[in-house]
Amino acid sequence: MxxxxxxxxxxxxxxxxxxxxxxxxxxxxxxxxxxxxxxxxxxxxxxxxxxxxxxxxxxxxxxxxxxxxxxxxxxxxxxxxxxxxxxxxxxxxxxxxxxxxxxxxxxxxxxxxxxxxxxxxxxxxxxxxxxxxxxxxxxxxxxxxxxVASEPELKLLWTLTGLIAPFYDLTETLSHWAQSHNVEPSVANRYVMELFSALTCYPRKNIPFDFSELKKEATTPNGLNDQALKIIEQQQANTAYRVAAEALYKRFE
Incomplete structure (x- = not known):
């Protein structure tokens, strides 16, 4: 062909x-x-x-x-x-x-x-x-x-591909934070990417899955994840992703 x-x-x-x-x-x-x-x-x-x-x-x-x-x-x-x-x-x-x-x-x-x-x-x-x-x-x-079953569904999910650069911006920010504390750039970059990659492995191999359950399993009361989650929620940082997704979606309408 x-x-x-x-x-x-x-x-x-x-x-x-x-x-x-x-x-x-x-x-x-x-x-x-x-x-x-x-x-x-x-x-x-x-x-x-x-x-x-x-x-x-x-x-x-x-x-x-x-x-x-x-x-x-x-x-x-x-x-x-x-x-x-x-x-x-x-x-x-x-x-x-x-x-x-x-x-x-x-x-x-x-x-x-x-x-x-x-x-x-x-x-x-x-x-x-x-x-x-x-x-x-x-x-x-x-x-x-x-x-996907319909064009509206296609457009909605297509919107999420516009968040690739923000994801890399997040990983860059975390790598630079580690480097600011004297971690070698190559080590920081590799660990950050391997960390996020590993986090997707379990749900990908255990479909169907629930994001809320995954979040609960990763959160120990007063632990590191619990503290980080509370700070991020207080800053409403994830709200920015919803706002960005809505703005991108309007371009398809």
Whole structure:
């Protein structure tokens, strides 16, 4: 199977890297839109061919991944000729399924997906809306597909991907705090990331789980976690995350 990518930004690059280092045997055709990244990917992987145009990607591929900036996506897509046999998967945040269908006709097998950069390491929950078995199978090579039942649900959960940078900001803050007390930067960085990574292992292996129960199990009265939790609640620090999530969600409406 030939896969085609229209757009070679950060997300598309991560997906392509993930596919090329997975069990997938598909060939990948990419657009020349980002010259530096497209040439880099073609040079890095034998499976990747940089095409001369976006239309050439369509003409030589069965599954088309749309990874364009939201502001330009519809205009670029309307300048291309899709066929009815194309399967189209959009990574574009604010392009609803109906708008996508109008932009890629006569193609009618369309879906939306939400990968993020960790997909290149095959460690990524991937939201999927309206996929078929072929599309789900492709994403199983590079992460954990999470099908959603509706577009509103997709938009709500997509919002949470906007909190990746704040998470890294938190880890950086904690690492810098440790470094300010004379811990070596490499040790502080590694421990902070390994700590948070380890905290996700238990619930991931014991689904279903309850966050409230996990919090209770980690909290001993008058212990370190109990003290930290009370201070953070008093500062209403977590409220900022809810406020940020609500603000991001409004962009999808």
């Amino acid at each position: 030939n896969l085609g990518f229209i757009g070679t930004g950060n997300i598309a690059t991560s997906v392509i890297k993930g596919l090329c280092t997975s069990n997938s045997t598909s060939h990948i055709n990419i657009s020349p839109r980002n010259k530096e990244k497209s040439l880099f990917l073609e040079g890095l992987f034998d499976k990747v061919t940089r095409m001369e145009s976006n239309q050439s990607v369509l003409d030589h591929s069965e599954v088309i991944f749309i990874a364009l900036p939201p502001a330009f996506a519809k205009d670029i897509l309307k300048g291309l000729s899709f066929n009815e046999d194309h399967r189209v998967v959009s990574f574009v945040p604010f392009l609803d399924l109906e708008e996508l269908l109008n932009s890629v006709g006569p193609a009618s097998k369309v879906s939306r997906a939400v990968p993020f950069p960790t997909v290149e390491n095959h460690e990524c929950p991937i939201l999927l809306y309206h996929p078929d078995e072929t599309i789900s199978g492709i994403f199983k090579n590079i992460g954990t597909p999470v099908p």
